[in-house]
Amino acid sequence: MFRGRKPYGLIGVAGVLALAACAPAGNAEPAAVSGSPRAAAKSPAPVTTPQGPPGVKPRAGEVRPIPRTGGLPPVISSIPTKRKVVFLTIDDGWEQDPGFVAQVRDQRIPITAFAMRDAVEAKGAPDESGGPARYVGAGKWGYFRQLRDAGVPVENHTLTHPNLRLLGYAGQRREICGASRLIGKETGTRPTLFRPPFGNYNTDTLRAAKSCGMSAVLLWTASVQPGGKIAYQVPDKKLRPGDILLLHFRPNLAGDFRILVNKIKRRGYELGDLAAYLAAAGVR
Secondary structure, three states: OOOOOOOHHHOOHHHHHHHHHHOOOOOOOOOOOOOOHHHHHHOOOOOOOOOOOOOEOOOOOOOOOOOOEOOEOOEEOEOOOOOOEEEEEEEEOOEOOHHHHHHHHHOOOOOEEEEOHHHHOOOOOOOOOOOOOOOEOOOOHHHHHHHHHOOOOEEEOOOOOOOHHHOOHHHHHHHHHHHHHHHHHHHOOOOOEEOOHHHOOOHHHHHHHHHOOOOEEEOOOEEEEHHHEEEEOOOOOOOOOOEEEEEEOOOOHHHHHHHHHHHHHHOOOEEEOHHHHHHHOOOO
């Protein structure tokens, strides 16, 4: 039926012939009238694309340069800024909680992951310091591809998590370069940041990291414990501008992460884009 007109069956013969004459030839479909349901159905739905990586970006002149020593990658525990901004990082890869990916993706929370092969592939004993494990190796490298797609850089935390000080240069290089090759294969991007297990490193570590394409060795200023509690490494026990926080893929990660992010924001801090700040400091 045509809205606002008489029913089709009441149109005279001449009208029917006129309509037939106006119809397209062959099997061509009549053009959709603007505003009709068919025209609306053919219009593509608008696509909203996130504008770059999540997290606040540095202002011009905000970040002081980070010097290199002897051409080796710098060892960084915090970002040299006076702005109330902190940076979230997470290590290993044992507990692959889908709720964590959803938070990071849906709330656009900036975080940098440091993947360790044995943890991601569930080889060995998982980290259960946060309670009984539930999602150990649930998605393996597919989980880290989900994180990548949510805007999370996947960086290097060795193959097997050794104490690097107990290895020579060749052994350290096998751990670091091997992890970089694997992460590049699984995610499509080779790492440029390295986090040594336990925070242990020596000159051979820096030499090996450089030979494997690392631009910096990243440590931390505070670690996050089960329940979202922050364990500080400074006497005044509080956040400071430029702090790098260390988390782990542990049980109850999604809940603990929610507590942590709310706590940081209540204290007046923003969450920063680590890669952008490192670039402003002349590192990347």
